[in-house]
Amino acid sequence: MQFEARRPPARCDLLRCWRMATGAGSDDDSDGERDSSFCLPSAAGSSAPWASAPIAVRERNSSGAGAASPAGVAGGSGFARERFGDHYDLGPIIGRGSTSTVHRSTQKRSGTSWATKVITEEQLRGGQFGALADQFATEIAALRSCHHPNIIRLEDAIITDGCLYLVLEHLRGGELFDYVVARGTLSEAEASGILRDLASAVRYMHAKGIIHRDLKPENLLLTREPPPGMVPEVKIIDFGLSKMLTEPSSIATSFLGTRGYLAPEMLKRQHYSKAVDMWAFGVIAYILLCGCLPFDDDSAKVSSPLLGRKFELRYPSWAQSLSAGAKSFLAALLDVDPKRRATAAKILDHPWLRGDAAAATSLLRSPAMLRHVPRTPKAHRPPPPPAATSRPPAHRAQVGVVRRKNSF
Numbered sequence: 001m002q003f004e005a006r007r008p009p010a011r012c013d014l015l016r017c018w019r020m021a022t023g024a025g026s027d028d029d030s031d032g033e034r035d036s037s038f039c040l041p042s043a044a045g046s047s048a049p050w051a052s053a054p055i056a057v058r059e060r061n062s063s064g065a066g067a068a069s070p071a072g073v074a075g076g077s078g079f080a081r082e083r084f085g086d087h088y089d090l091g092p093i094i095g096r097g098s099t100s101t102v103h104r105s106t107q108k109r110s111g112t113s114w115a116t117k118v119i120t121e122e123q124l125r126g127g128q129f130g131a132l133a134d135q136f137a138t139e140i141a142a143l144r145s146c147h148h149p150n151i152i153r154l155e156d157a158i159i160t161d162g163c164l165y166l167v168l169e170h171l172r173g174g175e176l177f178d179y180v181v182a183r184g185t186l187s188e189a190e191a192s193g194i195l196r197d198l199a200s201a202v203r204y205m206h207a208k209g210i211i212h213r214d215l216k217p218e219n220l221l222l223t224r225e226p227p228p229g230m231v232p233e234v235k236i237i238d239f240g241l242s243k244m245l246t247e248p249s250s251i252a253t254s255f256l257g258t259r260g261y262l263a264p265e266m267l268k269r270q271h272y273s274k275a276v277d278m279w280a281f282g283v284i285a286y287i288l289l290c291g292c293l294p295f296d297d298d299s300a301k302v303s304s305p306l307l308g309r310k311f312e313l314r315y316p317s318w319a320q321s322l323s324a325g326a327k328s329f330l331a332a333l334l335d336v337d338p339k340r341r342a343t344a345a346k347i348l349d350h351p352w353l354r355g356d357a358a359a360a361t362s363l364l365r366s367p368a369m370l371r372h373v374p375r376t377p378k379a380h381r382p383p384p385p386p387a388a389t390s391r392p393p394a395h396r397a398q399v400g401v402v403r404r405k406n407s408f
Contacts, residue, residue, distance in 0.1 A: 171224075173233075202344040290319040
């Protein structure tokens with residue numbers, strides 16, 4: 001059994017940074033996870049932590065020129081000496097994060113619109129430099145290995161002129177739950193179709209050895225608003241907290257994620273596996289079907305004797321009419337024992353998720369309740385216990401929490 005180990009930041013070496021992000025070279029730890037603890041580099045004779053020479057990790061997809069490496073790549077190393085402005089026009093800001101801004105950008109050659117995440121030296125200096133560099137390298141590495149219709153696509157990753165540019169698929173449809181609220185109606189069959197696509201993406205990630213560790217509604221975006229009667233195409237975004245495992249039996253111990261979606265084993269501060277994603281997926285499914293969080297929205301440490309009480313699966317009064325198939329599906333995901341909890345491959349074979357037991361005429365009341373579901377900050381470390389609330393237990397969603405919009 002292998003445990004997560006994080007080494008001190010290595011020497012400032014940009015080439016090593018990109019080797020970590022692209023998989024070139026051998027940088028695997030003996031504990032079964034890829035080591036991406038590093039600092040971005042200092043240019044010779046300069047105090048700046050960024051390299052002066054531009055380096056690109058080019059990922060060619062449908063709009064590109066096949067799988068061929070770009071000009072300037074030496075010896076098949078995967079690194080190109082190119083500048084962002086040589087290939088893209090940077091447009092207006094369409095989103096903001098704590099360490100980055102997201103711009104609409106246009107590829108000069110094809111005219112294709114992309115969403116470009118821009119991280120500057122100044123933004124990195126405002127946080128924990130090594131941890132943030134690690135976060136972005138992990139995101140690049142995970143996205144480069146994922147090619148699935150329900151996972152956001154990475155087109156390019158370029159460091160130049162003191163900035164890191166991540167060129168991502170431009171998702172124009174907004175957040176899934178906002179779409180459901182605006183639409184006003186949702187049947188069990190429609191919910192089953194949406195969740196089936198997401199489960200397929202999770203199965204794909206897990207087969208690649210990737211744990212997302214931050215599955216939540218804000219990280220589910222629509223490619224575009226679908227035509228009437230069509231199931232929306234939903235994509236998983238934000239792999240900044242993901243973990244890449246090199247062996248199926250590898251596990252992790254870091255306390256990461258978003259409160260309300262943290263699996264019991266993580267709240268117990270135990271080692272954990274890909275099963276934490278299935279718990280978060282179960283919470284998302286519960287919210288989509290019931291319109292509220294299934295359990296208290298906190299990340300306080302819990303002990304084994306309290307697990308049964310804290311995570312007893314109940315349903316609010318307005319969701320009592322859920323079908324037996326839907327309740328069986330949720331119970332398989334929200335099992336406190338990660339060994340019994342359904343895997344992505346297993347849950348895809350559940351009759352309700354296959355559509356065999358999801359009624360098209362069974363309309364859910366969740367769309368009217370979703371607007372009250374809180375969006376909470378990422379929990380890189382345990383926050384203080386939340387203040388007591390007088391809201392009835394069935395209404396676990398707390399109104400008034402600041403909501404962060406994602407837009408790509």
